Amino acid sequence: xxxxxxxxxxxxxxxxxxxxxxxxxxxxxxxxxxxxxxxxxxxxxxxxxxxxxxxxxxxxxxxxxxxxxxxxxxxxxxxxxxxxxxxxxxxxxxxxxxxxxxxxxxxxxxxxxxxxxxxxxxxxxxxxxxxxxxxxxxxxxxxxxxxxxxxxxxxxxxxxxxxxxxxxxxxxxx
Numbered sequence: 001x002x003x004x005x006x007x008x009x010x011x012x013x014x015x016x017x018x019x020x021x022x023x024x025x026x027x028x029x030x031x032x033x034x035x036x037x038x039x040x041x042x043x044x045x046x047x048x049x050x051x052x053x054x055x056x057x058x059x060x061x062x063x064x065x066x067x068x069x070x071x072x073x074x075x076x077x078x079x080x081x082x083x084x085x086x087x088x089x090x091x092x093x094x095x096x097x098x099x100x101x102x103x104x105x106x107x108x109x110x111x112x113x114x115x116x117x118x119x120x121x122x123x124x125x126x127x128x129x130x131x132x133x134x135x136x137x138x139x140x141x142x143x144x145x146x147x148x149x150x151x152x153x154x155x156x157x158x159x160x161x162x163x164x165x166x167x168x169x170x171x172x173x174x
Contacts, residue, residue, distance in 0.1 A: 009115055013122035016052070017045045020173035029162040036159075037152040040066065040073055042114050044147045046121035048170040051143040052135045055128035062150045068124045069117045077117065080110040135174075141167040 008014075021027055033039040043065050050065075051057045087093045087103040133139070144167055148158045 008122065009119050011119065011122050013046060013049050013118050013125065014115060016049045016173060017042070017118055020045060020048070020169055023169040023173060025165050026169045029165050033148070033158065033162055033166075037148065037156070039148070039151045042073075042117045042121060043069070044144070044166075046118060046125055047143050047147050048140055048166075049122075050125040050128050051139055052170065052174050053125065054130050054132060054134060055125060056131045057128070057143045057146065059146060059150070061128050062146050064128075065121055065124055066150060069120050072113070072117055072120065076113045077110060080106060080113060084110055135171070137167050137171050140170045144170075 021030070030039075030041045030044070033044075034041050043062075046065055047057050047062060050061065055061070084103060084106045087099055087106065093099045093103075141163065144163060145158075148163075152158060
């Protein structure tokens with residue numbers, strides 16, 4: 001078992017994340033929510049996984065998950081994202097043949113940083129209280145709503161198609 005100092009980078013949460021994210025439409029829906037609401041996608045995946053594992057996922061659990069990796073997210077993941085994106089759209093960057101391979105390297109670093117975040121989140125998920133109930137689409141949707149409320153401005157309604165797609169995908173990725 002990995003400790004908080006040496007997280008298991010290929011644990012069950014990572015396996016769930018790979019299955020979930022590979023489902024049709026999930027990646028674009030997650031990226032849309034990330035861009036529009038500043039949603040922390042690894043945290044969302046961890047919260048859905050926690051619910052699937054029969055853990056209580058309430059506002060306090062979401063806050064605990066968010067606080068546990070806020071520094072990593074802000075100092076490692078978020079700085080990489082605009083670098084990668086700018087390389088894709090910058091005419092100067094597109095004009096140089098070495099840039100696409102370098103961009104893929106930055107993309108791999110960003111993915112590795114998210115993998116590390118998921119490993120630490122998995123450790124937190126293990127510590128959430130169990131509730132003894134199995135997850136269904138309604139409880140997964142409620143979890144997703146709590147995550148969205150944590151990140152979106154008050155009163156902002158998340159897009160229904162993305163909410164439904166992500167809920168169904170999480171239920172089928174178990």
